[in-house]
Amino acid sequence: MSIEAVALSLPSVVHTAESIACQSGADPSFISDKVGLQTRYVLGENEGGVSLAAQACEKLFTKYPWLRDKIKLLVFVTQSPDQRIPHNAPQLAHALSLGTDVASFDLALGCSGYVYGLDVAMGFMERIQIEHALLVTCDPYSRSIAAEDRDTNCVFGDAASATWLRLHGGRCQALSRDFGTDGGRGSAIEITHGGVLHPMVSLCTNSDSSSVESDGLRLRMRGRSVYNFVLDRIPSSLDACLNRAGFTITDVDIFVLHPGSKFMLDALVRKAGLPPERVPFNMKRMGNVVSTSIPALLADLDTERRLDGALVLMSGFGVGLSWATSLWRFESPINSLTPTFL
Secondary structure, three states: OOOEEEEEEEEEEEHHHHHHHHHHHHHHHHHHHHHHHOEEEOOOOOHHHHHHHHHHHHHHHHHHHHHHHOOOEEEOOOOOOOOOOOOOOHHHHOOOOOOOEEEEEEEOOOOHHHHHHHHHHHHHHHHHHHOEEEEEEEHHHHHHHOOOOHHHOOEOOOHHHHHHEOOEEEOOEEEEEEEEEEEEHHHHHHOOOOOOOOOOEEEEEEEEEEEEEHHHHHHOHHHHHHHHHHHHHHHHHHHHHHHOOOOOHHHHHEEEEEOOOHHHHHHHHHHOOOOHHHHOOOOOHEOOHHHHHHHHHHHHHOOOOOOOOOEEEEEEEOOOEEEEEEEEEEEEOOOOEOOOOO
């Protein structure tokens, strides 16, 4: 399976480090220097995850008009769907007029979701012999963040990506993978209410808990716990993935790592012994965009023609706490459709 093209879409509302500081009470220099965020985009009043993802997909179809009729699988990576039922994927398939013979489903993963999604889509495509698929990401955390919460409001932004995947031929191939989950630390990133254990409305109690439990619907992140998890688990995942393919860190041309924050990424680079010049960072213009962070980096790298013939190690890590690492060989650049306003 090959990654053929990547398109990105950003919502309409833009915040600066200074405006986020006013909301959260944090120091602007902390946001720009430690977190690494200078601007970020969030959903506007009439925007949602499906509509934002549709914009990214339409960018692909604009460049490849014949592709729309060829798509037979749509995987939507999100933990922040527009509504609980139905999930985002069938709504997006309908919005894109893909027809009724398209398999579509959501994948409820966060920052590790893009790398997981590549392999989930690959298995589906190989088993059923689907030639063309879309892997879509969009996790608009902005709708679950309290403005005064520095741990989340100073970090996350919203964005969507659409990746065209091809089963046979193409520009790149996966060489090895490494996956894992440390569920014992899962409470480091959580939204405790809105599910079955703490529902908004319950027939059992005949009550509406929305007025008293709204705080449980907010995203909570314990930054130090996430930081410790990343340094504990990810260096060994990078090594394991490389070892399975017979490579070492020195062989890798580019490390496409999820940028949880600049402080965290810098620490991971030091702990894993990675060459900093081979670890791109683009969080400053859009923040931590969760599952969209890795495809956003791929789009940037393609624009700079850095993927030509490159050995690329991707790794995403976060909610769960989960991680996913995969090694790819690019023979030629993917077709990035980075928005002109980035």
